Amino acid sequence: EADIYQTPRYLVIGTGKKITLECSQTMGHDKMYWYQQDPGMELHLIHYSYGVNSTEKGDLSSESTVSRIRTEHFPLTLESARPSHTSQYLCASSDAPGQYFGPGTRLTVT
């Protein structure tokens, strides 16, 4: 079973604040992903990484940024949160071919 962790699970924050969503995995997977999902809706890929120091933007444009300094860690940062950023953010990792998801962070920007 995959071990992938996301913190915080829930975050309510005011407009203009900087936030970082944490994602860590213990499987040593090279590939990691961030998805954005509105409740009950489809998942949209916003960032992915093939390994350390490798990051790419996904299919859905996002104002967030990511970094991959360590294999197990793939944080997502929003420099200035806005209400339009309210959503669920899901992190995933894979070796091949399936992806394993974390529990998600539910972000609400007021």
Add this chain to the structure above:
Amino acid sequence: QQQVKQSPQSLIVQKGGIPIINCAYENTAFDYFPWYQQFPGKGPALLIAIRPDVSEKKEGRFTISFNKSAKQFSLHIMDSQPGDSATYFCAASKGSGAQKLVFGQGTRLTINP
């Protein structure tokens, strides 16, 4: 452009029935087709997956049927139980490297007792 189209959007079945969820894809380069199950407040969990060299795959009560010529695949849940009530997503990817998944829109399944 929606590369993977999923239907129905919602489905209600009685316990013991066989819900069927369908997906159609456009890109013939796709070669990996997983299904994910998601409960409220949780991340999606990989349920079962198929490659286009087989027409059917079974794992427990879950079966994928795959029609390469029609570019369609479907999920069947045998002897459905109320605990199977969840949102189901099909997905597709191509190549052995990137595994960038393209997801369908999701189906909210309710199994009534």
